[in-house]
Amino acid sequence: MSDAALHHGAAPAAPDEPARLTPARARKLFRAGLRTPTAGYSAGYAQANLIALPRELAYDFLLFAQRNPKPCPVLDVAEPGEISASIFAGDLRTDLPAYRIYEHGRLVGETPDAEDDWRRDLVAFLIGCSFTFEAPLLEARIPVRHIEMGCNVAMYRTNRPCRPAGRLSGPLVVSMRPIPAERVADAVRITSRYPSVHGAPVHVGDPAALGIADLADPDFGDAAEVRPGEVPVFWACGVTPQAAVMASAPDFAIGHAPGHMAVTDARDAAYQVP
Amino acid sequence: MSDAALHHGAAPAAPDEPARLTPARARKLFRAGLRTPTAGYSAGYAQANLIALPRELAYDFLLFAQRNPKPCPVLDVAEPGEISASIFAGDLRTDLPAYRIYEHGRLVGETPDAEDDWRRDLVAFLIGCSFTFEAPLLEARIPVRHIEMGCNVAMYRTNRPCRPAGRLSGPLVVSMRPIPAERVADAVRITSRYPSVHGAPVHVGDPAALGIADLADPDFGDAAEVRPGEVPVFWACGVTPQAAVMASAPDFAIGHAPGHMAVTDARDAAYQVP
Incomplete structure (x- = not known):
């Protein structure tokens, strides 16, 4: 796919060989509007779940993850207010295929671009994905x-x-x-x-x-x-974590749309144990 | 060792077969004043490093641990103000053989009993031990x-x-x-x-x-x-974590005396991967 195709108003078509896209290339397609589950994308690179929560809930969430390491293995945590992370060089607000927005535990919308919804007090967590x-x-x-x-x-x-x-x-x-x-x-x-x-x-x-x-x-x-x-x-x-948001009703949260993951720059192999 | 021996004013003698002590029994000896490195104690049970920090530093520390998992594998986190934890049924203030007290990053004392030093706003973290x-x-x-x-x-x-x-x-x-x-x-x-x-x-x-x-x-x-x-x-x-306390100078912290660990109720085997 040419760069020019990305600058159309229309969303780009799904690539023929998603497994061969670099993470940066995959993120560019998602930023341009491609909305698709990411299984099979960028083979060899880890994908991640996103949950972004207000700063004042960040400790509770990190502790929740520590206590529930099977569902919530933390791969990376962005600095408060930051929109990229050490394993994700893209923009966390736009470079996933789709997002879910929660208010008081209620899913209030699903969007391909969370830039307008993002708040400065959010802390973004990237959680391992199967x-x-x-x-x-x-x-x-x-x-x-x-x-x-x-x-x-x-x-x-x-x-x-x-x-x-x-x-x-x-x-x-x-x-x-x-x-x-x-x-x-x-x-x-x-x-x-x-x-x-x-x-x-x-x-x-x-x-x-x-x-x-x-x-x-x-x-x-x-x-x-x-x-x-x-x-x-x-x-x-x-x-x-999104089920916890729905059950616990913090005032605000943003997650990825299930299956529509953050394609990270980290290698799968980095998470393999002997 | 008889229970009576533990009620003397003098510290109890080191046991003949420390590897065979249950964690509860080992903790009782330490509470009674036995001051010894714990390597070889309570074989089959995990030992842990202690770092207790003011609540307002708890997120920073949990994130520090997430970012430095080799030296800081978090095994358990006590609730704020709590003095036991899910893998440690004893009293975290008294049941380790010795403690180090830090003020503004300076080691101000080593003590066999931290009950008088403990503060209500502390959050205690138990970190894996080799x-x-x-x-x-x-x-x-x-x-x-x-x-x-x-x-x-x-x-x-x-x-x-x-x-x-x-x-x-x-x-x-x-x-x-x-x-x-x-x-x-x-x-x-x-x-x-x-x-x-x-x-x-x-x-x-x-x-x-x-x-x-x-x-x-x-x-x-x-x-x-x-x-x-x-x-x-x-x-x-x-x-x-204690080196981080010395380098970063939070107003207060309590750690174990190096080598004088928390003997937990968790089995070694629980931390083994296939």
Whole structure:
């Protein structure tokens, strides 16, 4: 795609090979208006969940993350009022494909550009995302349904409460991938190596045990068909901070639209343990 | 040791088999006045560094820890004003063998009991300690000199700055263990499995590269002889927060006396990754 195409009023088309885009290039497309889930983008680079909260809630959130490291592994924290971070050279207000705006815990809008909504007192947190370990899953020939289908990953609120911290509490959110039964052990082993991006699954096989009534009706993202011989596998999800915002009702917050992540400059490999 | 012995005015004697004490029993001895480095105590239970800071510095410290996870892996955070924590059922003011008190960054005293010094606005942080992986080292027949010698581990301020956070900055502190050259790889492999308690070494072999002029003159703890055929191996150390206090001069702080740790109720195994 030429630079000129980015300067049209219309949103740019989705690229043919999103995996091969550099993070800077991907962010430029999103800034220009491309609105798409980011699974499969910029292979080899970590993606991140965004939650931006008023400064006076920053300690509570950092403590919430410390107490709930599976869903909330903190990759980076911007300085108060800053709009980029050490692993994200772009503009956090504009360079994600879409944002969700919360007031008093209520989702009041979803927008491709949060520049007008951003407040100076916000502290932006970047939280690890399980998209980061999808490249290693694919390399091991473990299918990732939502990448195959070109849709968003399925995410669910569970009945598992997070450990509260200060004024923040809320349920664990999980992402689900249908995995062939004979590859579940491999998927566990591979994702275990990435504890900073949710690591090993929190649950394998039984949605009801997590309080998920119907896999076909995710709370965020798109449903993924679980085919015969496949098992639903659940990983902790970085949308959990937004569920905490909805449950705890701070006066204001901005998050990414689920599945529409911050494509960072950090390498996946940086989050791999031996 | 009988309970009666603990009620004498005199400090209790060191136990014969410190490795076999439960954490509660070890804490009781320390509360009664036993003043000793804790390496080798309560085998199988994690030990922790303590840093207690005024509430208004808590966010800066939690961010400092997030930015410097090798020296500052946060295991637990007490609620503001609380004197125990989820992994430490004892009294944080009395149940460590010794404490250091800081005013405006200056060490103003070392005491076996910090109850009179403790302030209500303090937030206590428990930080992972490399003593936690000494049991697995010993199990693998890798010698741990300071346990053999019954002295404190050697610790050094380095020339490596930590990433600052808010009002906190300071140098990396390391602990050193002399390891037989043919076992260095094993020591790396074993300690890598414990990322929450400093994990793999930050440096192997060259004290000068860390700005350490003389191994025989540690900044904290006792010197350990490096014998022929041994290599000095350096791990990030949880005294780093106290070095940050000395460098950044908050009005008040309480830390553990280096090597005189909080013996927690958490199992070592809880901090092991696959």
